[in-house]
Amino acid sequence: MATKIQAIVDRYESDKGQLVSILQDIQTEYYYLPKESLEEVVKLLNVPMSQVYGVATFFKAFSLTPRGRHLIKVCLGTACYVRGANRVVDKMELDLGIKRKETTKDLRFTLETVNCVGCCALGPMVMIDDKYHGQMSSDKVSSLLAKYE
Amino acid sequence: MVRLSSPQQLEGLRKSIVERKDRSKPCIALCVGTGCLAYGCTDILTAFKNEVEKNRLQDKVDIRATGCPGFCERGALLTIYPQGIFYQRVKMEDVPEIISETILKGNIIERLLYTDPNTGERYTKEADVPFYKRQQRLLLDSNNKIDPTSIEDYLAIGGYAAFAKALSHMKPEQIIQEIKRSGLRGRGGGGFPTGAKWESTREAHGDIKYVICNCDEGDPGAYMDRSLMEGNPHSVLEGMIIGAYAIGANLGYVYIRHEYPMAVENVTIAIKQAEELGLLGEDILGSGFGFKVKVSRGGGAFVCGESTALMASLEGKVGEPRAKYIHTSEKGLYNRPSDLNNVETWANIPHIILKGADWFNKIGTKGSKGTKIFSLVGKVKNTGLVEVPMGMTLREIVYDIGGGILGGNKFKAVQTGGPSGGFIPESLLDLPVDFDELTRVGSMMGSGAMIVTDENTCMVDMAKYFVGFLQEEACGKCLPCREGLKRMLEILTDITRGDGRKEDIELLERIAATLKDASLCALGGTAANPVMTTIRYFRDEYEAHINERRCPAGVCKELITYSIIDEKCPGCGLCVEPCPTKAITFVAKKKPVILNQKLCIKCGTCCDICKMKAVGVK
Numbered sequence: 221m222a223t224k225i226q227a228i229v230d231r232y233e234s235d236k237g238q239l240v241s242i243l244q245d246i247q248t249e250y251y252y253l254p255k256e257s258l259e260e261v262v263k264l265l266n267v268p269m270s271q272v273y274g275v276a277t278f279f280k281a282f283s284l285t286p287r288g289r290h291l292i293k294v295c296l297g298t299a300c301y302v303r304g305a306n307r308v309v310d311k312m313e314l315d316l317g318i319k320r321k322e323t324t325k326d327l328r329f330t331l332e333t334v335n336c337v338g339c340c341a342l343g344p345m346v347m348i349d350d351k352y353h354g355q356m357s358s359d360k361v362s363s364l365l366a367k368y369e
Numbered sequence: 370m371v372r373l374s375s376p377q378q379l380e381g382l383r384k385s386i387v388e389r390k391d392r393s394k395p396c397i398a399l400c401v402g403t404g405c406l407a408y409g410c411t412d413i414l415t416a417f418k419n420e421v422e423k424n425r426l427q428d429k430v431d432i433r434a435t436g437c438p439g440f441c442e443r444g445a446l447l448t449i450y451p452q453g454i455f456y457q458r459v460k461m462e463d464v465p466e467i468i469s470e471t472i473l474k475g476n477i478i479e480r481l482l483y484t485d486p487n488t489g490e491r492y493t494k495e496a497d498v499p500f501y502k503r504q505q506r507l508l509l510d511s512n513n514k515i516d517p518t519s520i521e522d523y524l525a526i527g528g529y530a531a532f533a534k535a536l537s538h539m540k541p542e543q544i545i546q547e548i549k550r551s552g553l554r555g556r557g558g559g560g561f562p563t564g565a566k567w568e569s570t571r572e573a574h575g576d577i578k579y580v581i582c583n584c585d586e587g588d589p590g591a592y593m594d595r596s597l598m599e600g601n602p603h604s605v606l607e608g609m610i611i612g613a614y615a616i617g618a619n620l621g622y623v624y625i626r627h628e629y630p631m632a633v634e635n636v637t638i639a640i641k642q643a644e645e646l647g648l649l650g651e652d653i654l655g656s657g658f659g660f661k662v663k664v665s666r667g668g669g670a671f672v673c674g675e676s677t678a679l680m681a682s683l684e685g686k687v688g689e690p691r692a693k694y695i696h697t698s699e700k701g702l703y704n705r706p707s708d709l710n711n712v713e714t715w716a717n718i719p720h721i722i723l724k725g726a727d728w729f730n731k732i733g734t735k736g737s738k739g740t741k742i743f744s745l746v747g748k749v750k751n752t753g754l755v756e757v758p759m760g761m762t763l764r765e766i767v768y769d770i771g772g773g774i775l776g777g778n779k780f781k782a783v784q785t786g787g788p789s790g791g792f793i794p795e796s797l798l799d800l801p802v803d804f805d806e807l808t809r810v811g812s813m814m815g816s817g818a819m820i821v822t823d824e825n826t827c828m829v830d831m832a833k834y835f836v837g838f839l840q841e842e843a844c845g846k847c848l849p850c851r852e853g854l855k856r857m858l859e860i861l862t863d864i865t866r867g868d869g870r871k872e873d874i875e876l877l878e879r880i881a882a883t884l885k886d887a888s889l890c891a892l893g894g895t896a897a898n899p900v901m902t903t904i905r906y907f908r909d910e911y912e913a914h915i916n917e918r919r920c921p922a923g924v925c926k927e928l929i930t931y932s933i934i935d936e937k938c939p940g941c942g943l944c945v946e947p948c949p950t951k952a953i954t955f956v957a958k959k960k961p962v963i964l965n966q967k968l969c970i971k972c973g974t975c976c977d978i979c980k981m982k983a984v985g986v987k
Contacts, residue, residue, distance in 0.1 A: 239685030241666045244627055271686065278687040278844075279668025281627050297589030298784065298820045299746035301834055307973040314949050314972065335671065335838060337628050338592035340744055340818075341441030341752035342407050350630075352407035357977040359947050 224249060225260040236265050239275055243282060251291075252283040288323045288330040290368045293347040297336030300343035304357065308344050309333060311358040315365055328368070372647040374655040376533035382646075383524045390525060395430050395472050396450040398513050399459075402437030402599055403592075403631060404753075405444040409461070413445055416464040430472055433522075436512040436600015439754035440500055443483065448495055448513050455495035456481040486750065487772060503770050505732070506756045507740045508716045512600035517635045520642040523603040529648060531719035535611050536656050544615040544722065545571060551726035552738035553718075557583055557674070557711030558789065558815040559891070560737070560804035566708055570698040571616045573706035578618040580609055581702065581709040584625040584632060585679060587671035588787035589838065590818035593742035593754055594712035598625065598632035601716070602639035606662065608715030610648065611722055613660045616708055621660065624679055626667040637664055671788075671842035675890045676701070676709045678844065689844045690890035711816070713742060733759035737803035747784075747820040748775045757802075764798040767821055778823040782906065786815030788835045788842075789895035791902030792828065811902045813895060827924035828907040829914050833861040835899035843892060850893030853884045857900060865925040869915035874904060923986035926971050930987055935961040937983035944975040944984070 228245045232238040239261075246257050253276055262269050276282045294309045309320060312331055316324055323330040339345045342354030346364070353364060373379050397417055401410050417432050438446055443457035449471060456467070459481060470476040482491045483498050492498045515522035523529070535544050549564025570578060582605060586594040598605060609621050625633050640662050643649040651659040665683055673679045673688040680702045682688035701707025717739060721729045733739050737759040743766065746752045750772035757766060763783055767773070774780050782792040785802075791812035793800065800806055804814050822831070840854040857880050860873050881897030888894045904911060913919045920928040933953075938961035945955045945962060952968035953975060961983070964975075976984045 236685045237683055238663075238665060240668045240682055244666050244668070265685075267685070274687045275668070275685065278689075279670050281667075281669040298787065298818065298834070299590045299744075299752075301589075302747045302820060302822055302826055302831075304973065304977070307977065310972050311949070311974060334628065334669075335587065335842075336589035336591070337403075338586070338595040339404050339407055339441070340590050340592055340746040341404055342444075343746070345407070352403070354407035358972060358974040359978045362947070 221254070221256055222260055225257055226264065229261065229264045234265060236267055239265065239267070239272065240279065243272075243276055243279075247282060251287045252285060255284075286323070286327070288327045290329050290348055292329055292331050293334045293337065294320075294332070295335075295337045295339070295343065295345040295347070296333045297340060297343070297345075299340035300336075300345055303343045305344035307358040308346065308356050308361060311361040312365075315362055329365070370642075370645050372645070374647065374652075376537045376654050379524075379529060379533050379648075379654060383527075383530070386521050386525050393451060396433055397430065397467075397472070398433045398435045398448045398450060400437055400444065400446040400513060401434040402441075402512075402596060403629075404437055404441035405446060408444040410445040413459060413461055413464065416461050417468075420464050420468045424468060424473075426468070426472070430468075433516050435515065436517050437596040437754065438495070438513040439506075439509055439596070439756075440498075440751065441753040442751055443753075446513075447481075453494045453496065455483060455493070455498060457483050485772075500751045500753070500755075500770055500772070503761075503765065504756050505740050505758050507720055507732075508597060508601075508604070508713065509742060509754060509756045511604065512596065515601065517600050517602055518638050520603060520639070520646065523601070527723070528603050528719075529607055531722040532607050532611050532614075532648070533654065535614060535722050536654060536658070539722075541571065541615045541617065544611065547726050548615075548718070548721060551721045551729040552733075553714065553721060553729070554737060554804060555711060556713035556717070556741065556816070558786065558813065560814055563710060563714055566698060566710070567612060567616055569696065570618075570706045570708040573699045575706050577620070577705050578616055579702045579705060579707040580613045580616060580618045580621040581679070581683070581707060582609055582621070582623045582712060582715055583674065583676075583679060583709055584623060584629070584712045585667045585673050586626060586629075586712075586816060587674045587842075588816045588818050590746055590784075590787060590820045591744045591816040593744055593817055595629050595632055596754055597712050597716050597742075598629070599635050602632075602636040603643070604716045604719060605636070605712055606639055606643055606649075608718035609662065610653070610660055611718050612708065612710070612715065614658055618708070619659055619661065621662040622683055622702075623662060623664045624667060624673075624683060625664065627669060633664060633666060640664065670844075671838075672844045672890070672892050675892060677890070679709065680707060687844075689846050690892075692889055713817075734801060734803045734806075736805045741802070741814070741817055743802075743817045743819040745771050745819050745821070748778065748823040748826070749773070749821040750775055759803040760801040762799050762801050763793065766802065766819065767798070771821065774821065774823050778825065781822045781824055781826055782828070784812075784820040784822065784831070784899075785818065786813035786895075786898070787818045788839050789813050789891065789898060790815045790818070791898040792822075792831070792906060793902070794906040811898060811905060813898060825922055825924070827865075827920055827922035828903040828910045829861065829864055829920075830922075830924045832900045832903045833858065833865055836861055836896070839892065839896045847887075847889035847893065849884050849887040850889065850896065853880050853888075853893070854896060856880055861900075864911065864914045865920070866927045867914065867918040867925075869911075871915065873915060874908070874911055878904065929971065930966060931964060931969055931971060931973075931975070932985045932987065933961055933964050934983050934985045937981050938962060939981060939983070944978045947974050947978060949974065
């Protein structure tokens with residue numbers, strides 16, 4: 221892990237100001253922020269753990285616990301909300317047997333909500349991993365989830 | 370590419386690019402903006418490439434992957450040049466026909482043209498479509514004329530000419546005067562005069578100064594910054610370079626939220642191209658002026674739209690705002706003078722420099738100059754990005770451009786300004802939209818989100834939605850915002866559950882007023898707007914919830930019941946299987962289904978499925 225973290229930090233020329241971007245890249249690598257990776261960042265950037273931990277917990281994008289193979293993001297931006305996005309989340313919770321921000325026991329899915337992915341015209345919008353699924357409704361949820369292993 | 374060392378060389382390069390371009394050569398411009406991605410446009414793009422190769426047309430037809438032209442509702446969007454033929458709802462299977470009919474024979478494919486649902490009229494050219502016709506697309510117009518990853522395309526449409534003009538013919542002070550005279554106000558939401566901000570940063574003490582581009586666009590329901598950054602990143606960069614030159618800054622940052630990966634990618638490419646050409650870096654165009662730009666990603670915190678919080682985040686710290694006793698133009702990033710402007714503000718700069726303040730001045734209203742991009746979304750027929758001159762009325766935007774309300778429903782209100790803004794009722798539809806008018810009616814311009822709601826939207830629920838959003842996003846640093854939002858959310862939740870008390874409305878108003886007066890930053894200061902405007906214009910809905918335990922719009926779960934409207938139900942049984950609690954029983958074909966109220970969890974699945982509108986909500 222140490223070499224990978226080193227490579228990421230090097231990419232940003234050890235610029236402390238780029239801490240958020242560095243953590244983003246680590247998360248892309250491991251799907252979450254493992255404790256050891258944060259310790260490595262502390263060492264390499266020479267910043268206190270309180271700062272790294274503070275940033276890692278302040279920003280919504282970061283997770284300190286492992287996440288599922290597929291990350292579901294249901295957009296709850298206003299445009300999606302007025303078109304019934306909350307029903308879509310409700311149905312997801314029902315189908316997966318978890319609440320939002322949770323991961324299924326088999327680590328298949330993590331369910332999250334986001335406050336706008338910028339596809340407002342196609343709401344309600346669901347992103348699974350990098351793929352966009354527009355004009356969702358609660359009755360389309362089950363068949364969509366079935367497509368993911 | 371060869372590094373340019375004078376403005377003259379830049380003009381020479383532009384000339385040679387334009388001369389090399391064959392204007393009569395057909396070009397298929399396909400939107401690969403994020404909206405169209407959801408329609409599968411990457412596959413369509415590949416299909417076009419394959420089809421062109423199959424027909425051995427590689428040298429005769431250009432395929433251009435462009436940014437978002439705005440009409441997202443009708444994706445995937447396609448424009449064929451030089452004629453400017455506009456095709457919408459394009460699918461994979463249409464590709465061979467477009468090549469064989471339109472490209473090779475020049476025939477129009479009727480079914481792909483836009484048909485106005487209100488009049489039935491068909492339009493061949495983009496410019497004639499009613500959605501576009503009423504717009505004045507100063508910033509967005511170039512999006513489908515260029516490939517955002519090609520600096521040559523940008524140069525061909527006159528890119529960086531404004532910068533060359535500023536560099537060779539204008540002193541920094543003159544540039545600032547020009548921007549001041551133009552009347553440009555910040556498009557991030559507050560509407561602060563841009564020229565004045567530049568001037569105070571220029572005059573601030575310190576050798577090192579920064580310019581920052583805010584692309585953190587956290588407003589739910591707004592995506593114009595995303596569209597500009599993805600579709601025309603050079604226009605934003607050019608604005609930043611002009612600004613840096615005028616202010617005397619040598620380093621700039623572009624702060625982009627991480628939910629916008631394509632924007633990050635495209636601006637990173639643009640920076641690299643500009644560096645290679647000598648438009649960024651040391652000694653730009655041989656002038657001695659040097660400027661670098663770095664890209665930084667946000668971590669998904671709405672409060673980082675607040676300038677001081679954004680700058681804290683840029684320093685690698687928690688994105689908390691601070692009180693602005695000292696302006697960021699004096700002490701911002703790393704305590705040095707910093708000028709922060711929104712994406713749209715930066716993109717306006719090259720136009721003002723090139724065409725002059727007087728030209729810009731003529732567009733808009735007395736207090737708000739230029740155009741504004743709105744994301745017209747929600748319960749409206751033509752959703753997408755619209756760019757209109759300031760001062761156009763809400764009615765013109767919603768009905769003439771937006772085509773009216775979806776599904777023949779009744780208009781209720783327009784929400785502008787996101788969580789910092791408010792709801793504007795039908796009685797104010799003729800309001801000319803500009804910074805001051807929106808503030809006057811209790812809302813805000815914000816970043817330009819314009820969410821249309823209809824009779825099926827509950828205003829108390831919407832207030833709860835925004836307060837819930839803000840409560841989650843508040844940084845927790847100051848007490849009025851931290852506690853006030855929490856209490857407001859509790860009260861609103863009680864009301865939507867039917868546990869509201871008579872004095873709740875007054876209590877909400879009092880908390881809202883405290884938030885407005887005592888919060889540290891604008892997140893808390895404007896948080897009262899959604900609550901106050903819903904109370905001001907839709908008090909009867911609050912009263913119905915509190916006094917009658919009734920949700921007139923049929924939204925609040927605890928107060929409604931679903932039922933089958935027997936006369937409308939054809940007994941098709943489509944809703945039976947998907948019902949998660951097996952609350953619906955199939956009887957026979959042509960006999961209405963039966964809904965068991967005890968099992969119903971009000972998830973709304975049956976409502977979504979039923980095209981006959983046979984599921985009633987009360």
